[in-house]
Amino acid sequence: MTERGGPGQPDGGPGQPGGGPGQPDGGPELCNNTSSLSLQDFIGTPPLSGFIGYEYKQDAVYARYMKSTFTRNGKTYHDSRYLGRVVDKERGIFRNRSLGTFSFDLENGIRNVSILVNDSLMEDTRAHISLEFGDIWLIDQILKETGLDTVIERLIPKRSDTLKALVGYKLLSNDVYVYANAWYRSSYARVLYPGANVDSPWISEFHAELGTEENLNKFFELYLETVFRIKELNEQMSFVVAMDSAGVANDIKTFLTAMNNHNGVVSKEIRITYLLDLKTKIPLLFRITPGNIIDNSTLINSINTLINYGINVQTMIMDAGYASMSNISEMMSAKIPFLTRMLKNRKEYKMLIDKYGDELLRPENRVRYGTRKFFSLRVPIDFGEHKVFAYIMHDKAQADLDGDEVFENAEEDKGVDEYQKALRNCGKFILISSNEYPTDEIVGVYSTRQSIEQLIDISKNYAGMIPLRGHSKNTILGIILISFIATAVYSYLGNKLRDTKISAHDAFVSLKYLRFIAYQNCKILNELTKDQNCIFKHLNIPIPFEVESGNLLHKKASILSALTQKKQGRGRPKGSKSKTDMYKAGEHTLQAPTKTDIVVGRRGRPKGSKNRPKYTSPGEESASKEQELPSEDTR
Numbered sequence: 001m002t003e004r005g006g007p008g009q010p011d012g013g014p015g016q017p018g019g020g021p022g023q024p025d026g027g028p029e030l031c032n033n034t035s036s037l038s039l040q041d042f043i044g045t046p047p048l049s050g051f052i053g054y055e056y057k058q059d060a061v062y063a064r065y066m067k068s069t070f071t072r073n074g075k076t077y078h079d080s081r082y083l084g085r086v087v088d089k090e091r092g093i094f095r096n097r098s099l100g101t102f103s104f105d106l107e108n109g110i111r112n113v114s115i116l117v118n119d120s121l122m123e124d125t126r127a128h129i130s131l132e133f134g135d136i137w138l139i140d141q142i143l144k145e146t147g148l149d150t151v152i153e154r155l156i157p158k159r160s161d162t163l164k165a166l167v168g169y170k171l172l173s174n175d176v177y178v179y180a181n182a183w184y185r186s187s188y189a190r191v192l193y194p195g196a197n198v199d200s201p202w203i204s205e206f207h208a209e210l211g212t213e214e215n216l217n218k219f220f221e222l223y224l225e226t227v228f229r230i231k232e233l234n235e236q237m238s239f240v241v242a243m244d245s246a247g248v249a250n251d252i253k254t255f256l257t258a259m260n261n262h263n264g265v266v267s268k269e270i271r272i273t274y275l276l277d278l279k280t281k282i283p284l285l286f287r288i289t290p291g292n293i294i295d296n297s298t299l300i301n302s303i304n305t306l307i308n309y310g311i312n313v314q315t316m317i318m319d320a321g322y323a324s325m326s327n328i329s330e331m332m333s334a335k336i337p338f339l340t341r342m343l344k345n346r347k348e349y350k351m352l353i354d355k356y357g358d359e360l361l362r363p364e365n366r367v368r369y370g371t372r373k374f375f376s377l378r379v380p381i382d383f384g385e386h387k388v389f390a391y392i393m394h395d396k397a398q399a400d401l402d403g404d405e406v407f408e409n410a411e412e413d414k415g416v417d418e419y420q421k422a423l424r425n426c427g428k429f430i431l432i433s434s435n436e437y438p439t440d441e442i443v444g445v446y447s448t449r450q451s452i453e454q455l456i457d458i459s460k461n462y463a464g465m466i467p468l469r470g471h472s473k474n475t476i477l478g479i480i481l482i483s484f485i486a487t488a489v490y491s492y493l494g495n496k497l498r499d500t501k502i503s504a505h506d507a508f509v510s511l512k513y514l515r516f517i518a519y520q521n522c523k524i525l526n527e528l529t530k531d532q533n534c535i536f537k538h539l540n541i542p543i544p545f546e547v548e549s550g551n552l553l554h555k556k557a558s559i560l561s562a563l564t565q566k567k568q569g570r571g572r573p574k575g576s577k578s579k580t581d582m583y584k585a586g587e588h589t590l591q592a593p594t595k596t597d598i599v600v601g602r603r604g605r606p607k608g609s610k611n612r613p614k615y616t617s618p619g620e621e622s623a624s625k626e627q628e629l630p631s632e633d634t635r
Helices: 040-042 119-124 134-146 148-155 157-172 177-186 201-210 213-226 299-308 325-333 345-359 396-409 413-425 442-447 450-461 473-496 505-511 528-540 549-565 580-587 618-628
Strands: 002-004 051-057 060-072 076-088 093-096 100-105 110-111 128-132 241-248 260-262 266-275 282-290 313-318 337-339 367-368 372-383 387-393 428-432 515-519 521-524
Touching: 040 060, 040 076, 040 110, 051 266, 076 428, 128 134, 134 148, 134 157, 134 367, 134 473, 134 505, 134 521, 148 157, 148 213, 148 473, 157 177, 157 201, 157 473, 177 201, 177 473, 177 618, 201 473, 213 282, 213 473, 241 299, 266 450, 282 299, 282 473, 299 313, 299 325, 325 387, 337 442, 345 372, 345 387, 367 442, 372 442, 387 396, 387 442, 396 413, 413 505, 428 442, 473 505, 505 528
Parallel strands: 241 313, 313 337
Antiparallel strands: 002 051, 051 060, 060 076, 076 093, 093 100, 100 110, 128 515, 241 266, 260 266, 266 282, 337 428, 367 372, 372 387, 387 428, 515 521
């Protein structure tokens, strides 16, 4: 018997009243597939046309996906693909040999589901399922704590599980997407995100769907509103923002890919600009530009983007590449405070070093930053049409390193003057700012810019930014957006672990070995090590054992109760009386026993028994037994 229909279509496919071949309502004939297309290739991109047909055989239900192919003589013929045995008809879950356990419906197509989605699936496991638990559990808790979980679910409600799973994959594996499904099936992510589809052929389509301009704009609005509470704190909170850019190699030809010469290294790349909140160490947003766009031309648009999303910039800290005359003039006109480093090839730099070089090295200009020693001198200068402050700095440790390089590379034909001038410039740099900082604090303020360098390192080496392989702008934006979310999670975790000896990377590695094991009758977690326990306690994350403890403790109590009932102690229950005491007290209704009825047991051998002969060896034992045998005359 064959039944037409699927989830949401109990009566059959579109335009058909229902039924299968041979049914009274005259449903279409089901034909077997003869082409070599796989199930996924045959289905195509959702939403789908066609219908799901069910066939009942004995106690099992099997399903096929069928779509019309042609009509002949008023009769519609269908091509079909076998979906497998029906695990859960209402939820559209099937199982076959090639795909394993998966969900399928006409709206979403094929999606992976957890093997634990239905308890009946556990009957198929001969022993148990062991999954990596601790690392993905930590990521899921951070997503919820930061509000990123809500952002993702509001951004793409139907594909939120896929996005969360890919964020976890990039943080924990950082490998190419062809291995994403293998990681997913061995991780507790399959339980946390049962609707994820991380099969490699589908991921590129997901990137293109995710990386549209509409989704990107919607994401930043949700992200800044939820994570940073922009709308709530906009009038009360200003951000100290660090800005920097990085080139990401991409050999695939797109309009974003262009040749770039950065510090003498020529590569074909895409330029990504990051903006970071220096208080939380979490990235605010990113922008992408073609690889041949120079840094200083991206500053104004980046600031306008921040303003567009409602971010009030208190101070902009940036690299020397952004310190052009036009950029400084624009920021001064917009009254946006800034701090940056002056390029050494500017004429203002050479003039300040020549004018204040000797005054800089006076004892009163000595400052310390941690263990490092500096000389710092603040002077007001005219930078274009605006007045700013120049902080002329001399780093003693860097001066020694630069001096060694000058010493090794000195050439006699250049003369003594150039050699002394090179030594004079060793260890010196100049910072310019619209703010007037104390000379002993300026180094600490500018050193916070290292956080943006660390952010770029995280995105490239720990959050799956590279390798970047995208054939279209939407695909590239989708890949970078996943990496951006992963970078935000990693940065947030690293900031919370700052006071410990454990880095974010160490935490993920340690928790990877905390495994979840599902047996046929119960679910358990491995015992926590000292490091794992410290990580969860420091982050105030619930101990993982409590996550699955409800069913487990209930089963444990029932098992212990059953064992207690089966296990009975020897002897009478405590406080009970012997039969003899009951007869004497008159508490027994039967006739009192006589003395001969009461048999008192004694310890030892029965009366008249003999000791067992001493055993020495098999030969001696046989000899002793022969000696004990009665003689022939006696018998």
